[in-house]
Amino acid sequence: MDKLKRVLSGRDAEEPGALAEVIDATSLGWGTRVKGFIACFALGCVFSVLGSCLLWVPRKGLILFAAFYTLGNITSIGSEHLCLLQWDCLITFHVCCEGS
Numbered sequence: 001m002d003k004l005k006r007v008l009s010g011r012d013a014e015e016p017g018a019l020a021e022v023i024d025a026t027s028l029g030w031g032t033r034v035k036g037f038i039a040c041f042a043l044g045c046v047f048s049v050l051g052s053c054l055l056w057v058p059r060k061g062l063i064l065f066a067a068f069y070t071l072g073n074i075t076s077i078g079s080e081h082l083c084l085l086q087w088d089c090l091i092t093f094h095v096c097c098e099g100s
Helices: 002-009 018-026 030-054 061-099
Strands: none
Touching: 030 061
16 A cells, blocks of 8 residues: 555656667657658658559559559558557546556
8 A cells, every 4th residue: 555655656666668769769759650650641642642643654564563652552551550649548547547
C-alpha cells in the first residue's frame, strides 16, 4: 500500500528501466503522428494518380500503372497506422483507468 501511495504521489524511488526509456524516446507525439499521416496519405494519393497517368504510356504503361498504383495504395493504407496506433493506446488507457 505504501508503494502505491509513493507512485501516485510521484515520489517513487525506483529508476525507470531501460525498456521504459527506449519506449519514451521512440514514441511519437500526437502532432507528429497527424503530420506523418497527412504526408503519407498525400504521397499515396500522388503515387496513385501518377500510376493512373502512366497507364497511357506505350509498352510499359501497364507495368508502371501496376507498380505506382499499388505503391500508392499501400502508402495510403499504411498512413492510417500512424493515427490508429495512437487511438488504440488511448482506448487501452481509458479501459485500464476505468477498471481501477
